[in-house]
Amino acid sequence: MKPNQQQVLQGLLKRLEKQGKILRTKGNRYIEAEEADLVPGVIQVTRGGRGFVMPDEGGGAEISVPESKMDTAMHGDRVLVRLDFKPGQQDRSGSVVRILERRRTQVVGTLQRTKQFLHVTPDDPRLPGVIYVPEPRDVGRKAIVGDKVVVEITQWGSGKVAPEGEVIEVLGPPDEEGVDMLSVLRNYDLPLHFPKNVLNEAHAIAKSRPDNQPSAQECAGRVDCRPHNVVTIDPDDAKDFDDAICMQREGEQWRLWVHIADVSHYVKPGSALDVEASKRGNSTYLVDRVIPMLPEALSNELCSLKPNVDRLTKCVEFVMSKHGQVVSAKFYSAVIRSKRRFTYKEAFAVLQAPPNNETEQMLHDAHEMAQKIRHLRFKNGSLDLDFPENKIRLDENGKVLRIEKIENDVSHQLIEEFMLLANEAVAGRLMGLNRNSVYRVHESPKEKRLNDFREEVLSHRVPCGDLTHRPEVQKLLARLQTLPIGPALKIGFLRSLMRARYAMEPLGHYGLAKPKYTHFTSPIRRYADLVVHRSLFDKAELQAGDARQIASHISATEKNSADAERDSKEVKLYAYLKAQLVSRKPHSYEALVTEVRNFGFFVDVPDLGLSGVVPLSAIPDDFFIFDPVTRLLTGRHTRRVIRLGDNVVVQIYKVDSARKQVDFKLVVNPQEEGRSRKPEKKGREERRERDRREIKSAPPRKPGHGHKRAQQNKKRKR
Structure with missing residues (x-):
């Protein structure tokens, strides 16, 4: 390089170092990370303090990091890990040697005081125990010990000492209305509002269509499916309808249309909407609100497949055999007009009674087809890992009103099977076209975890074969359905599985037993699906580096949202349970x-x-x-x-x-307690009576016998 390119060189070296590809050593020298057994990746920390690093390069096995070797790494950080090599070691383990990028610098916690120091205890148990802070200044409201606060970490040089920080926001007392959810929002860095330029762009799109429908020019060139009997089926409180279906008989075969909202028509790459959607990664569904990926002008209106209005879609059209097998599939842009919006409860009620009209007859036909597809899916090795979900309903004061159990009934299965079918077909199409994209992957569990789980099952005298063979896993799951111990062991099996994520490589889905799988059916609430739409239909091809970066980012945002959703439920449930303790009922x-x-x-x-x-x-x-x-x-x-x-x-x-x-x-x-105690009480009385009889029948004691016994007792005590 030329002498005047020194700054260019330094900038490139810094970028490579931040990416974890090279490492700066003593003497201002650099070494390739791979040569030094250094692996960059994102660390996930358990509540017990142990870390697991997923390498940046796809396909690499995760690396476990003991708590003693975490250094200053926090949950979600990008880190550089040095691999440990031990004789006979099967799992990869290592130690954190450098923090490449902090996932967060702001932490929510409780302000507390000791005799000498003021500190903040983080709400998230995966974060450091305490953060020392000075007296809060210029934070809007006075901070009182016991308040929830937001603290920014300013210094943390070593894992052997506690970090230091500064209080930047006082949220208020933990029992004050709204503080619990505000703490969750701040802790997971979830935005309450969209930036002004994003809202302006969304409103401009909506205003250009006064009747809130696409123009005739936008519909031109698309397959016109408006005459079809298209319907949607969603939860009763849903407002963003991503998907719609229609099915018709054609002789011995069936034609199935799966329509997905065409978000890519409105959200263009590089636009303000796209940048914000990419940053958020997905919508987040907290217990009391939704943090949407897109502004409501799009998510709840122009993109939502509402009934009796024209909507643009991306369609997968299937020809199905009467046995539920895919004969052919094609992909195109379409325009629809949904005939009716069903809730799951309404659809379930229709399926439990004879059909009264053409739409209800179609729903019955679709249900039969979905069950055939479902049967084939499990026959091909798919695993039944479903558990009922709970829906928390709040009153007007934000307190738990009731908890509803949502079963995965046939109305849910109807939509689920068609969406899985579309996701699989799109993944196969992308692989056939050899285009870069992002795939939904669920890797096979580690053999050691499966063997450990197998030993646990056998210890309870439940027959169990080699779980590295899928048919044996299916046999075990079916057997567990019939045993009282089954649900507990099923939870144990879920813990042995890998976490599903996004990747550039089509690694397949272990749980669904699908070698080709991606996410295509929810572009309103998942950025992954929007990327897949572009990969399939746009002429401009996604670069490999961009696809890998997007996959890593949206895997992290998905995990962040899942944690936030869980915490939002827990804070409401904790308050609900504490109220029970206070009431003593x-x-x-x-x-x-x-x-x-x-x-x-x-x-x-x-x-x-x-x-x-x-x-x-x-x-x-x-x-x-x-x-x-x-x-x-x-x-x-x-x-x-x-x-x-x-x-x-x-x-x-x-x-x-x-x-x-x-x-x-x-x-x-x-x-039960009384019944179980009676034999014990009766036994004590019998022993006492026997002892009394033995005492009466015993021969007279010799002189001095009592003194000798006392001396023996003293020796025993000593």
């Missing part, structure tokens, strides 16, 4: 024992959608003994046995919002 809940330990047992409470622990100290009137071999807890007095898979009744015992932990106590049935 706790509700009783049926629970499933999912793990047994020497200090208590873990339970899953389906009606709350929460897991927690029942400590042995919370079990009244008994002392339990733990057998580490059989992993059973046995009551010394009642002889009650607690094992994995047991159904028990629990009440709330303690709520620790800071550590995000809930303790339950076991509800003992007084009648």
Whole structure:
């Protein structure tokens, strides 16, 4: 390079170093990271403090990082990890040597004071224990000890010392209305509003279509599906309708149309809307609100497939055999006019009764086809991993009103099977065209995890084959459906699986048993689907580097949203359970024992959608003994046995919002307790009577005998 290009060289080296491809060493020298066994990636931290790094390069196995080797890494950071090599080691492990990019510098926590220092304890247990701060200044409202605050980390040089920071916002007392959800929003860096330029762009698009419908020019050149009997099926509180379906019989075959909102027509690459959507990555569904990926002028209006208005779509048109097999598929841009919007409850009601009109008949036909597709999917190796979901309904004050259980019934399955079919077809088409895109991938679990889980299953005397063979996994899951212990073991199997993510490489989907799979059907709420639409229909091809970067980013935003959604539910549930403790009228809940330990047992409470622990100290009137071999807890007095898979009744015992932990106590049935204690009481009385008879019949003691006995007792005590 020429002497005047020194700044260009320095800038390039800094970029490569930030990407983790090179490392600066002593003497202002550089080495390639790969040569030094250094791997860049994003670290995910568990609540127990252990880290797992997913390498930037697709296809690499995750790297575990013990808590002692985390240095100053926090959940979501991009880090550089040095691999450890140990003889006979199967799993990859390493230690963090450098922070490449902070996922967050602002943390939400509780302001607290010791005799000498003021500090903030983070709400997220995956973050450092405390952050030392000076007295808050110029933050709008006075900070009081116990308030929720936002602190910005200013200095953290070593994992051996606590970080330092500065309070930049006071949210208020934790029990003040609205502070709980504001804490979640700030903690996960979720925006409450769109930037002005993004709103202006969305409003300009809406204003150019006064009747809130696409113009005749926009509809020209598209396949006109407006005469078709198109319908949507969504949750009752949904406002953004991504997908619609239509099906017609053609002799011995069926023609199926899967229509997806054409967001790419309005959101162009590089536009303000696109930049913001890319940054958000997806919509986030908190318990009391939605943080949308796109402004409502698009997400709830112009893009939403509402009934009785024209809407632009991307369509996958299938020809299906009467047995549910795909004969052919084609892809094109279309225009539709939905005939009716069904909620899941309405669709379920239609399917439970004879059809009254053409639309309801189509719904019945679509249901039959969906069930045939579903049967073939499981026959081809798909795994049944569904659990019922809970929907929390809040009152006008933001408190828990009721908790509804949402079952995956046939109305949900109808839409689910058609969407899976479209996702698979689009992935196959993209692979056939050899175009860069992003794919939805779910990698096979590690053999060690499967073997460990198999040993756990066998320890409970449940037959289990080699779980590295998919048919054996299906057999086990089917067997677990029939056993009382089944749900608990099924939860254990889910823990052994890898997390689904996005990648540039089409690595397939283990859970669905699909070698070709992507996300195509929800572009209003997922940026991945918008990228896939462009890859399939636009002439400009996505560059490989951009596709890899997008996949990594949206995997992170998806995880961030999932954590925020979980926390938003938990803060409302914690307040709900605390109110039960204050009222001294706790509700009783049926629970499933999912793990047994020497200090208590873990339970899953389906009606709350929460897991927690029942400590042995919370079990009244008994002392339990733990057998580490059989992993059973046995009551010394009642002889009650607690094992994995047991159904028990629990009440709330303690709520620790800071550590995000809930303790339950076991509800003992007084009648059962009384029955179990009678034999014990009777036995004691019999022993006492026998001892009295022995004393009466015993020969007279010799002189000095009592003194000798006393001396022996003294020796024993010593």
